[in-house]
Amino acid sequence: MSDKTVPQDDESTTVPFTTPEILALEAQIAAQRVQLAATVDEVAARLDPRTQAQAAAASAQRLVHDAMGEDAAPADRDRARKILAGAAAGVVLVVALAIARARRH
Template sequence: MSDESKPKDAPKPFTTPEMEALEAELALTRAQLASNVDELVARLDPRAQAGRAVESGRQLWSDAKNSDADPAARKKAFAVLGGAAAGAAALLALIVAGRRKG
């Protein structure tokens, strides 16, 4: 609809300062909600999650290899990588044991 279709002498809608304040608050709330939804969509994107996981793995590997890394980060890297290696070894042992029984 264009403004041309409205009569020139149409009365303006009744508003009060409280109504205008509520409308402004509603507009702000809508903008914040839209921002939150956009952020959630970005966080839940599978490609973005995969990228963060790869970067986290690279950082762990770098911390484990670099002797100049923060001692706490290096200790965490060794714990995570050691746990992953132990989990892979346990899975391999279960597969081998299952094939021997079958």
Template sequence: MSDEAVQKPASTQKPFSTPEMVALEAELAVTRAQLASTVDELAARLDPRAQAGRAVDSGRRMWQDATSGDASPEDRTKALKVLGGAVAGVAVVLALIVAASRRG
């Protein structure tokens, strides 16, 4: 037998590829990187600690807008409406609790 008739192991053979295949592989690599970036961003946005931190910051900003004279009139009005609504909601819940406790 000659050396040409003996096949090389599969691991040493070069895989068949065309320029189109190389371009598709490059496009897949870019798509994978974009997908990984998107998943990382979604994970960061949905993190409960990060959401709680943003809610606290928003509440502080809202309180500061309502109590500070430095806020714009639109921001101050919005903050007062939101805080007034929150206070009214708490008052309604408390009234319902008191009414339910008197019946029972």
């Protein structure tokens, strides 16, 4: 391939496609493949159900700690308590709807 010439779009002359240019392109492609593989691995790790479940569990533990702990900042404590109250209200609503539906049938 080092003997071939590549015509330039804006000039009528040809530039030889030399081995250093090929090596540079191959190195660039290899680097992009490594970067793409790392990106795909990161996306796969983020979408893994176990990883998501662990993150949700850690978030819930942090929320309970913020709501109940004395060392939490007041703003974090208020936010955590509001979120937990909303979640509790949602659970009560779902249970009430399930009971009402069971009584109808």
